[in-house]
Amino acid sequence: MNCKEKLLEVRDIHKVYTKEGVPTKALNGITFDVLDGEFLGIMGASGSGKTTLLNCIATVIKPTSGQVLLSGANVSSFDSEKLAEYRGNKIGYLFQDFALLDNLTGRENILLPLSIHNVDISAAEKKLNDIAGLFGITDVLSKFPAQMSGGQKPQTMRRPARANTGVRWLSLVKNSASLPPAV
Numbered sequence: 001m002n003c004k005e006k007l008l009e010v011r012d013i014h015k016v017y018t019k020e021g022v023p024t025k026a027l028n029g030i031t032f033d034v035l036d037g038e039f040l041g042i043m044g045a046s047g048s049g050k051t052t053l054l055n056c057i058a059t060v061i062k063p064t065s066g067q068v069l070l071s072g073a074n075v076s077s078f079d080s081e082k083l084a085e086y087r088g089n090k091i092g093y094l095f096q097d098f099a100l101l102d103n104l105t106g107r108e109n110i111l112l113p114l115s116i117h118n119v120d121i122s123a124a125e126k127k128l129n130d131i132a133g134l135f136g137i138t139d140v141l142s143k144f145p146a147q148m149s150g151g152q153k154p155q156t157m158r159r160p161a162r163a164n165t166g167v168r169w170l171s172l173v174k175n176s177a178s179l180p181p182a183v
Helices: 050-057 080-090 106-116 121-135 152-163
Strands: 006-019 022-035 065-070 091-094 170-173
Touching: 006 050, 022 050, 022 065, 080 091, 106 121
Parallel strands: 091 170
Antiparallel strands: 006 022, 006 065
16 A cells, blocks of 8 residues: 555636637546645657646646646635746646746746745745756856757756756656756
8 A cells, every 4th residue: 555645636627719600628537636846747649738737737827627736736726826826836847948037047046936936035046046057057047048058948947947846846848858867
């Protein structure tokens, strides 16, 4: 018997998009659990619904029906304040294009999510310096995205996702094949 707690429960998720009266099923009854400490890979052909599923879990979009539960709490029932806490403190979502802001340095891109969630600047700087040293990215902190190599961009964007980690945390990565090791 496995005594680990369920971190994530996806229950009978359906997502239907309708364009000009024509429905398209993107997700059709997806159900799975992720236990605390477990890793899960979601694979499939282009157009099979992987991004739609991740977007439902991350609350970027709402499923047509079904539930996403994080530690037993139904995220679709969260009010805007709870959603902000969930998005800022419980999940890390790495977008396919890395979502770096062109007018911010690597340091500023990493610190931005922390400042949005009112993390004390000295605590945020300490977290950043610890993570930068650990992952060897101190050299990209002063660079703007246009000055970074293709490999440095994902390295930089993985840091905001890790900077807010707590005991229980869910990382959602789209197109992980383009990420270097240690995601």
